[in-house]
Amino acid sequence: MGKTRRMMSVGLTGAALALTLAAPARAGATPTAATGAEATAKAGAPTGWRLTPTGTDARFRGLAAVDRSTAWAAGSKGTVLRTTDGGHSWRNVSPPGAGDLEFRDVEAFDARRAVVLAIGEGETSRVLRTEDGGATWTESFRNTDPRAFYDCMTFFDARHGLAMSDPVDGKYRILSTRDGGRSWRVLPSAGMPDALPGEAAFAASGQCLVSSGPRDVWLATGGAATARVLHSSDRGLTWKATTSPIPAGDPARGVFGLAFRDRDHGIAVGGDYRADQASPKAAAITGDGGRSWRTSATPPPAYRSGVAWLPQTKGAKHTKDAALAVGPTGTDLTTDGGRTWRTVDTGSYDTVDCTRDGTCWASGERGRISVAHRTAWPTDGRGK
Template sequence: MKKRTILLFSVCLLFGCNPEPAEDNSTPFLDAEIQNFQVNTSIRALEVIDDRHVWYAGAGGKYGVTTDGGVTWRHDSIEIEGTFPEFRAIASTSDAVFLLSVASPALLYRSDDNGQSWQLVYTESGEGVFYDAMVFMDDMNGVAMGDPVDGCISVILTGDGGQTWSKISCENLPPAEAGEGAFAASNTNIATSGSHIWIATGGGTARIYHSADKGKTWEVHQTPIIQGGTMTGIFTVDFYDENNGIIFGGDWERKTISKSNKAVTSDGGKTWELISDGIGPGYRSCIRYVPGAGGRSMIAVGIPGIAYSFDSGRHWQLISDEDFYTVRFTPSGDAAWLAGNGKIARMTLKTSGAHLTVPKNAQ
């Protein structure tokens, strides 16, 4: 088991100096302690149950779980007719966990025995079928979304704890625009708060779909995020409460570009304001608010690096150059789990430093 420590500057790293004086929003991230885990798959979906109980879903039909904070892992895979699904979405309730594959046929599995056995509860085949994200709002109500089919984005809902799922008709959704889709980059195309659901899209346009009634009715709003290209748009969305949210993305083919790639809302997603435009981090695949921080502190991960903001995204600090696809906080907000290509990490947030536990040389 290898360990290494990376020293991180405690000065304000703004990804290109901001000529205006920055607020005192820096925390002295002094080091990153790295400890190897062995994970042999690319992981874009994490589900953090509590500080010690964490699930992942990955490529090659693989999934895994730890119940002791990463000391030990149980790894397994699902095979169907000689093929292994690509899982890029995972979600849970208090008594079940769910895995969702991407391309046709989309396969949604449910386990109520901690992954010992799996039941196929939804499947969908056809041209254009590609599911990107899934989340539960509570123990009964869940939602998953995918790319447009038959003129509208794909949205499936459950109201019985994931035992059955049904797809929303295009008659009940706004029509998709030309080239509109979503990116299965981090299982964060969907955000929820109370009865509200927000869905982020990209490609030909970058829009936010919103439902205030658990998916019964929908509206859609434009955003100022870069759009119009194959790999441009919103890659991730998070809401701190029913009013305050953030979207992040950019141009995957020009990852260093930091213009028109991050925006916030204070009216539930109706209008969006660009933040740190032209400065701060470029493309990122996942953004998460720190729980209990009043909507001011957040972490963005992607390629390259982990960025942290203490002032609602106005200024950013690079805390590690490690590449990750996705991040999830523990309920307390004291730690975060991250995952990427062949690696899982646990990062503990402290005012005296950020301690990052990450696998290297995964086998």
């Protein structure tokens, strides 16, 4: 089980999606060419996405959208990028000496403050924090338990946040911070349900642990006989587990990403990440905070790892129920809260994030980071 679980979390790049990426751009440089993004643009010309020049071919599974000008991306080989001009240029602000780390999640509060999570067994699971736009970094947590393997993190506000590990002693382990990621403590496990045999989370998009509002948080799982979503309404102290209809029963299947627009309405995406396997039920929705889930009537056509609600615009039709889902084979749009989806782009992305001011960002393999305003997507039901 242990080896299978580790391969499931790390192995999203592993043998199936090999980590044969070139070295990241030189720290401190301002890239001017979209090395990897340009190479993959031909595979699927964006409909709403505008590819940006990252200057690296790292794979970015961690993404934090602050506003239409500012975003952070964290990825392979210890690479962290930041833009403050809407993606027209990216600055490599990678922590010194982090080249052996795999960053899979980043949470940013503004253009200067961000927290990144490195995944892996034992001490390779770490949290680093910056308060000066990435000029300097401080390591605030290093996992010393060889049984733990951290996958995702989320913040309720600029001070309170959580990170989660695959099961240790049969239960998911939860880290908590009350000071913006400067220090962390392991929460008691008494309120955590037992993990299922073979169950774990996927470090695929930074969305296996998500929050909405000041106290609600959800955790996505896979690998076991069923794929579950766990919910806590007290910042991770106690949890309740619900079975999702997204297929599981294999280490490569389950719920990979979650998004909640409020404490009730949520979307789960996933499937089977192997390119040669079908994912017929790749999305599910809830209207009761995750107490129950139902399969999308017309789900995305393939495995999806990331999902985000589109920003709401006052008076605009459908925007309250609009969301994007992304994966290696494309981007899908829903305008009815996740009940039906249609593919609007065929480029490869691993994760997606949207901001309140109407901007969405997506990132993925070979340096691909794209941006689009909400109006770039056909949310009026008529298409482009």
